[in-house]
Amino acid sequence: MDNVDIKEKIMSALKEKVSRQQWEHWFIDFYVKRVEGTHVVFEVGNLFLKGYIEKKFDKVIKKAIAEAVSQGATYEIVYAQIVNPENFEDEVPENVALVRKKPVLITPLNPKYRFDNFVVDEFNQFAYNLLLEAAKKPGTYNPIFIYSEAGMGKTHLVQAYGNYLLSQNPDLRFAYLTSESFMNELITKLKSGNMEEFRERYRKKIDVLVIDDIQFLAGKKGVQIELFHTFNTLYEAGKQIIVCSDRSPKELKDFQDRVISRFQMGVVAQIKTPSQEAMYKIAKKVVDDEKADIDDGILRYVAAHIRGSIRILKGAVIKLIAYKSMYGELNISIVKSILRDVLTEDTSTSSEGDIVDVIAKTFKTTKDDILSGSRDRNTSLARQVCMYFMVKKYGLSTRKVGEIFNKTHPSVINSVKSIEKKLENEKDFALLLRSIEKELQKSVGKAYS
Ligand SMILES: Nc1ncnc2c1ncn2[C@@H]1O[C@H](COP(=O)(O)OP(=O)(O)OP(=O)(O)O)[C@@H](O)[C@H]1O
Secondary structure, eight states, X not given: OOHHHHHHHHHHHHHHHSOHHHHHHHSTTEEEEEEETTEEEEEESOHXXXXXXXXXXXXXXXXXXXXXXXXXXXXXXXXXXXXXXXXXXXXXXXXXXOOOSSOOOSSOOOTTOOGXXXXXXXXXXXXXXXXXXXXXXXXXXXXXXXXXXXXXXXXXXXXXXXXXXHHHOTTOOEEEEEHHHXXXXXXXXXXXXXXXXXXXXXXXXXXXXXXXXXXXXXXXXXXXXXXXXXXXXXXXXXXXXXXXXXXXXXXXXXXXXXXXXXXXXXEEEEOOOOOHHHHHHHHHHHHHHTTOOOOHHHHHHHHXXXXXXXXXXXXXXXXXXXXXXXHSOOOHHHHHHHTXXXXXXXXXXXXXXXXXXHHHHHTTOOXXXXXXXXXXXXXXXXXXXXXXXXXXXXXXXXXXXXXXXXXXXXXXXXXXXXXXXXXXXXXXXXXXXXXXXXXXXXXXXXXXX
């Protein structure tokens, strides 16, 4: 049998085993590229289809090649890549899937949003894994619903997913839009009598549809209906759908039940609230990416006191970087002043607690004794050392330190002075304080003197 015959035989064996609808949806752009003995290499014009076909039709393909080639024949699917889009000729070599002359990027993506600059921690691990997996094995999870409070990384993550997919397959038609722009376009097309154009665009010309801020469609019944049909058509055609929202599907108010149940059909992932440590990691990443240098202690302070989202944290860190590059100096009082709108008034009890912990260990006493006002000499000294570090190294006000230890303002000042005097006069004590400082750098963050 010559090569053309065997290719045809494989394709007709396959065609017999699937429904007409499946054939039209999935195999219209699917070819036998070559047959190497008992190994068949299929080619598909789109990476997304590749993943889906491998997953859904593996058994069927194996049966078809067992029949057409031989029992136990193996296969692989490759996807057509554009070798050089500029030199694309009208004449297409036999059995090579048609590739378009230009990438069909429906929405420009921000190249800054990538997986490799997305900080992953417990709060976003699941959503990150899900989208990374979806990018590497297209078609595995569909639809995907991602929700979080504003500014917690949904857009970054879905655009990283888009950038990754497009790097693998520039021919992919990736549409990223907010539900508001979907609605606005729908209204415009409705008014101008171009609904067909709208439907053609959103139902037939898209491989991946990402709709952001879906909550905006609450109560907008007509748009929900259009979205529902768009969703169904794309889903049936095996196209990837990702929906982003500020709340879970269950919490979406004034949405038709059938729309909500579509959202729940696939995988729902929440990006939760980042821990202080995760906020610190993100702040550090911003500094590293900007090739800047901001004291670790300051970053920890900001991470612990920021009011709000990752977006706000990033903005705050960028502000600090700009300030430092202009004035060269940055300390805690400056930080408090330039970030006063976004920092919480309250100082972080957890880092203060950590300072007391570290010092309690060094003095072989306990945190409770230090905080309870025990008059034991060793514990009193430890308490004074705590006050010294908090005021002198961590920039806390003497008023705040007084509140923590239940001491008057002058008493805090006296304690700090007495530690400074001891430092000057006692070499061993100075060494001890240096070792405490090192310990604090590890567990609380660098001090800023
Ligand atoms: N895990 C992360 N690592 C690094 N940067 C992050 C991370 N999460 C969010 N960011 C950054 O925080 C900013 C806000 O994120 P993004 O716009 O993705 O949030 P969002 O959840 O889509 O917000 P909204 O709901 O307002 O659309 C962006 O600059 C983004 O790069």
